[in-house]
Amino acid sequence: MVLTAATALLKEGAVKRGRLKILFQPAEELGAGALAMVEGGALDDVEMILGFHLRPLEECVVGQAVPAVLYSACSTLEATIKGQPAHAARPHLGINALDAAVQAVNAVNALHLSPGLNWSVKATRFLCDAGVTNSVPDEARVVWDLRSQENAPMELLKEQVTRAIVNSVAALGATAQVRVLKEMPAAEIDDEATAVIRAAIVEVLGEEGLLPTKTTPGSEDFFYYPVKRPGVKAGFWGLGTNLTPGLHHPDMRFDLDSLEIGVQIFKACVRKVLG
Numbered sequence: 001m002v003l004t005a006a007t008a009l010l011k012e013g014a015v016k017r018g019r020l021k022i023l024f025q026p027a028e029e030l031g032a033g034a035l036a037m038v039e040g041g042a043l044d045d046v047e048m049i050l051g052f053h054l055r056p057l058e059e060c061v062v063g064q065a066v067p068a069v070l071y072s073a074c075s076t077l078e079a080t081i082k083g084q085p086a087h088a089a090r091p092h093l094g095i096n097a098l099d100a101a102v103q104a105v106n107a108v109n110a111l112h113l114s115p116g117l118n119w120s121v122k123a124t125r126f127l128c129d130a131g132v133t134n135s136v137p138d139e140a141r142v143v144w145d146l147r148s149q150e151n152a153p154m155e156l157l158k159e160q161v162t163r164a165i166v167n168s169v170a171a172l173g174a175t176a177q178v179r180v181l182k183e184m185p186a187a188e189i190d191d192e193a194t195a196v197i198r199a200a201i202v203e204v205l206g207e208e209g210l211l212p213t214k215t216t217p218g219s220e221d222f223f224y225y226p227v228k229r230p231g232v233k234a235g236f237w238g239l240g241t242n243l244t245p246g247l248h249h250p251d252m253r254f255d256l257d258s259l260e261i262g263v264q265i266f267k268a269c270v271r272k273v274l275g
Contacts, residue, residue, distance in 0.1 A: 060240035074219035193235025
């Protein structure tokens with residue numbers, strides 16, 4: 001969509017003032033791509049940046065678009081839990097890292113932030129194997145996925161999760177080292193950029209194609225752009241493509257013809273800002 005829109009805009013000579021920069025950012029899933037682009041200077045001369053994502057069918061169908069998608073903050077924490085090995089016939093001589101890891105999962109599940117906040121935390125990986133079945137394992141690794149609709153509660157959530165892990169395994173004599181594998185900030189969207197996108201959607205799809213702003217527990221490292229470059233006006237929109245059964249699903253399907261709508265919306269945005 002972006003490449004097709006850029007090619008058409010170039011052929012049409014649509015950029016009359018300013019400069020249009022096209023970013024093809026890698027490594028979004030690792031939470032590293034946007035940071036690399038910022039550190040490489042790609043945004044040093046940028047005043048406004050527009051990003052987008054296809055939306056699942058339940059949010060947005062073909063012929064509809066969302067002018068602003070409010071993504072959540074996400075942090076991924078990994079705990080390496082150390083116990084002490086022993087023969088399974090003499091478990092009292094060891095410290096079972098598996099037991100400690102289970103205790104850590106339960107301790108994190110017992111956490112409570114304010115009910116007024118939109119957040120979640122859940123274990124998503126559990127690795128523990130002594131290599132044989134008659135030994136007490138001395139190491140386990142557990143990963144947790146943390147989500148928060150706003151950036152500030154995420155810091156509190158990380159602190160509480162870390163404390164719950166460390167203290168719960170210590171009760172059994174084990175230790176835990178907790179590290180952040182990756183994290184992405186919550187959305188910081190600019191009203192002016194959103195107004196441009198909203199007007200472009202109406203131009204292409206009419207008022208009936210314009211949906212309200214959507215809030216999602218998903219995360220996007222795109223929002224490192226306005227966080228690391230506060231002067232940049234960021235907008236992020238969503239396109240309906242009848243996408244099923246869901247984002248990142250191995251059987252994901254969507255209407256390829258609907259991508260032409262996205263091309264036209266991007267072109268309309270550029271004309272409104274630089275035309």
